[in-house]
Amino acid sequence: MLVEKGEGYGIITLNRPKALNALNLQVLTDVTAAAAQLDADPEVSAIIITGADRAFAAGADIKEMQSLDFATAYKADWFAGWTRLSEVRVPIIAAVNGFALGGGCELAMMCDILVASTKAKFGQPEINLGVLPGMGGSQRLTRAIGKAKAMDLCLTGRMIGAEEAERSGLVARVVEHEQLLDEAKEIAATIASKSQIASAMVKEAIDVAFETTLEQGLRYERRLFHASLATNDQSEGMAAFVEKREPGFTHT
Numbered sequence: 001m002l003v004e005k006g007e008g009y010g011i012i013t014l015n016r017p018k019a020l021n022a023l024n025l026q027v028l029t030d031v032t033a034a035a036a037q038l039d040a041d042p043e044v045s046a047i048i049i050t051g052a053d054r055a056f057a058a059g060a061d062i063k064e065m066q067s068l069d070f071a072t073a074y075k076a077d078w079f080a081g082w083t084r085l086s087e088v089r090v091p092i093i094a095a096v097n098g099f100a101l102g103g104g105c106e107l108a109m110m111c112d113i114l115v116a117s118t119k120a121k122f123g124q125p126e127i128n129l130g131v132l133p134g135m136g137g138s139q140r141l142t143r144a145i146g147k148a149k150a151m152d153l154c155l156t157g158r159m160i161g162a163e164e165a166e167r168s169g170l171v172a173r174v175v176e177h178e179q180l181l182d183e184a185k186e187i188a189a190t191i192a193s194k195s196q197i198a199s200a201m202v203k204e205a206i207d208v209a210f211e212t213t214l215e216q217g218l219r220y221e222r223r224l225f226h227a228s229l230a231t232n233d234q235s236e237g238m239a240a241f242v243e244k245r246e247p248g249f250t251h252t
């Protein structure tokens with residue numbers, strides 16, 4: 001795994017190209033620790049996760065899982081460590097450069113904005129291995145693209161390309177392969193130019209939409225909106241609009 005920092009954001013690159021960036025325990029530990037560290041860095045307002053070479057991630061490491069038995073997996077609550085990524089409060093952008101299969105697709109879906117290159121391929125092929133998704137595929141995919149498509153992908157194990165993924169609502173944008181990282185960096189830099197508090201609140205509010213009733217979600221959003229009125233960034237943002245100038249957010 002590689003970690004770099006840009007202007008206001010961090011980039012985590014999965015880097016096991018010989019195994020198509022398959023997600024083993026080491027990758028889990030490294031990625032979740034790096035994301036937590038970037039999240040705690042006041043200079044970081046967004047994180048990009050991408051993959052080296054021709055894969056984003058071709059799934060959980062099948063060679064590591066091959067001899068995994070029920071008792072070991074259950075006692076260690078195998079894959080639960082990935083929930084640490086969902087605790088990150090700055091927005092995470094998945095820049096999907098190639099295969100995002102099984103755990104790779106699930107990792108992308110743990111991110112907040114999915115941008116795909118024209119070479120991206122998504123799928124939940126666990127059915128071909130005699131198992132089922134174990135890092136959220138049956139849940140997040142269904143919420144993202146609905147029952148019909150989720151059943152189709154999880155039961156047949158077929159892969160879809162970037163265009164079908166965008167049409168299905170799985171990804172926000174598709175760009176030419178060579179433009180992928182620039183596009184992700186531009187999104188990250190745009191987010192970094194806003195108030196960190198407001199963007200964390202946006203992420204929190206949208207995530208709540210998947211956890212609650214509409215009435216409770218609307219109240220939650222309203223309360224967060226009320227709270228945003230207590231920030232210096234709200235005073236600055238609105239003053240800047242009225243004074244016809246760019247805001248200088250201080251993240252306070």
Ligand code: HXC
Nearest residue numbers: 018019020022058059060061062063102103125132133134
């Ligand atoms: C371990 C993997 C891997 C994986 C690829 N490799 N995917 N190793 N775990 N998930 C390795 C291959 O073994 C091979 O290593 C090298 O990467 C290159 O892969 P090839 O298969 O030679 O490449 P290609 O022919 O281009 O095919 C690409 C592919 C194929 C279509 C992506 O690799 C593939 O089908 N991979 C498995 C995808 C998958 O089933 N993912 C879901 C995993 S289960 P060598 O050493 O031979 O060169 C999961 C969730 C589990 O994610 C949760 C429930 C338990």
